[in-house]
Amino acid sequence: RQLFDPYRVKRDFPILQQQVHGKPLVWLDNAATTQKPQAVIDRLAHFYEYENSNIHRAAHALAARSTDAYEAAREKARRFLRAPSSKDIIFVRGATEGINLVAQAWGRRNVREGDEIVVSWLEHHANIVPWQQLCAEKGARLRVAPVDDRGELILEEYEKLLNPSTRIVAMTQVSNALGTVTPVREITAMAHRHGARVLIDGAQSVPHKAVDVQEIDCDFFVFSGHKVFGPTGIGVVYGKDEVLKDMPPWQGGGNMIADVTFEKTIFQGPPERFEAGTGNIADAVGLGAALDYVESIGMEAIARYEHDLLLYATEKMLTVPGLTFIGTAPEKASVLSFVLQGHEPLDVGKALDREGIAVRAGHHCAQPILRRFGLEATVRPSLAFYNTCADVDALVSALRRLQNGRSSGI
Numbered sequence: 001r002q003l004f005d006p007y008r009v010k011r012d013f014p015i016l017q018q019q020v021h022g023k024p025l026v027w028l029d030n031a032a033t034t035q036k037p038q039a040v041i042d043r044l045a046h047f048y049e050y051e052n053s054n055i056h057r058a059a060h061a062l063a064a065r066s067t068d069a070y071e072a073a074r075e076k077a078r079r080f081l082r083a084p085s086s087k088d089i090i091f092v093r094g095a096t097e098g099i100n101l102v103a104q105a106w107g108r109r110n111v112r113e114g115d116e117i118v119v120s121w122l123e124h125h126a127n128i129v130p131w132q133q134l135c136a137e138k139g140a141r142l143r144v145a146p147v148d149d150r151g152e153l154i155l156e157e158y159e160k161l162l163n164p165s166t167r168i169v170a171m172t173q174v175s176n177a178l179g180t181v182t183p184v185r186e187i188t189a190m191a192h193r194h195g196a197r198v199l200i201d202g203a204q205s206v207p208h209k210a211v212d213v214q215e216i217d218c219d220f221f222v223f224s225g226h227k228v229f230g231p232t233g234i235g236v237v238y239g240k241d242e243v244l245k246d247m248p249p250w251q252g253g254g255n256m257i258a259d260v261t262f263e264k265t266i267f268q269g270p271p272e273r274f275e276a277g278t279g280n281i282a283d284a285v286g287l288g289a290a291l292d293y294v295e296s297i298g299m300e301a302i303a304r305y306e307h308d309l310l311l312y313a314t315e316k317m318l319t320v321p322g323l324t325f326i327g328t329a330p331e332k333a334s335v336l337s338f339v340l341q342g343h344e345p346l347d348v349g350k351a352l353d354r355e356g357i358a359v360r361a362g363h364h365c366a367q368p369i370l371r372r373f374g375l376e377a378t379v380r381p382s383l384a385f386y387n388t389c390a391d392v393d394a395l396v397s398a399l400r401r402l403q404n405g406r407s408s409g410i
């Protein structure tokens with residue numbers, strides 16, 4: 001079953017054609033950020049060459065073009081998440097800003113002293129710290145859902161944390177440190193039964209699988225453009241219409257108002273109410289091009305291909321002496337976190353870099369989950385659809401050479 005040719009799609013990414021330290025670049029740091037296809041680079045250049053303007057549609061021809069391009073990108077994001085309306089789509093700088101927007105705008109109105117907020121041990125710092133700050137401000141309590149030794153959420157324990165004081169459950173759909181895929185639909189239903197709202201952090205899921213926010217039934221969903229083959233500095237918050245309508249603005253300024261006097265300001269409705277000031281117009285348009293690109297390949301095809309590649313990589317890497325995976329949940333996406341006996345993670349990262357192989361080594365902005373496994377750092381290769389079996393083979397050979405003491409410079 002030929003889904004698409006990864007060797008051909010790789011050619012769509014100019015940055016992947018280069019050599020690093022005299023070796024062909026093998027990009028396995030996709031959980032940190034993804035590379036951009038030519039279509040995205042061209043779309044950004046086209047915007048600045050022909051369309052650049054602030055988005056005040058009526059002002060003149062270029063303003064109409066940029067407004068249309070920006071709103072078309074919003075519609076592409078809506079379609080990508082299967083949201084009911086493009087009014088449910090707010091452009092932000094990234095997942096971090098999206099979570100802060102919800103914690104501050106929604107949280108300040110809806111969380112009170114004695115209330116509870118539930119996160120999980122799997123969360124990225126971006127889905128911990130904004131909630132901690134909100135709890136400190138409001139006198140609310142942060143509760144943390146545990147994981148088992150494979151890095152899977154323990155659903156029975158999760159349910160025990162939910163009660164009438166729970167205001168919101170914030171959880172990642174894919175762990176950036178372990179790759180665990182979480183049962184977001186089940187947990188959302190559980191949270192709703194207890195009257196809590198749900199935010200899903202989709203930063204690590206949308207590059208790897210099709211997402212349908214209506215099927216999940218979450219109240220908020222956030223992701224970053226740069227992790228899904230789009231530009232940096234742009235991301236998306238989806239919010240349910242009924243929730244966004246009741247949510248006060250976060251920042252004040254231009255674009256988000258309907259009328260201002262010194263006595264009183266009337267705010268726009270969603271999404272403009274949450275987009276104060278001149279937004280990142282060009283990169284929103286670039287994100288639209290990235291979403292078109294992945295959808296032209298097909299998220300289902302990408303998910304199936306990556307599933308097979310992850311299995312291939314897991315089996316091959318297990319043949320490296322002294323390699324232990326951290327995170328062995330039955331359902332994983334992209335991430336292959338590991339430690340190597342006799343070598344510090346950072347040294348493994350540096351040795352791989354000398355072979356042209358880019359991976360992340362460190363705590364991955366997810367210190368609690370690494371400490372859950374008694375670690376401060378792991379080596380973390382992470383796959384995307386442009387990676388091939390040859391990339392995995394290069395990684396495995398380099399790790400074997402390192403274990404045999406034959407790596408360049410070791």
Ligand code: PMP
Pocket residue numbers: 031032093094095096097124126127172174175176201203204224365
């Ligand atoms: N959540 C998860 C699960 C992530 O992996 C990341 C990025 N590593 C973020 C949130 C934050 O994304 P950004 O830095 O693009 O805002």
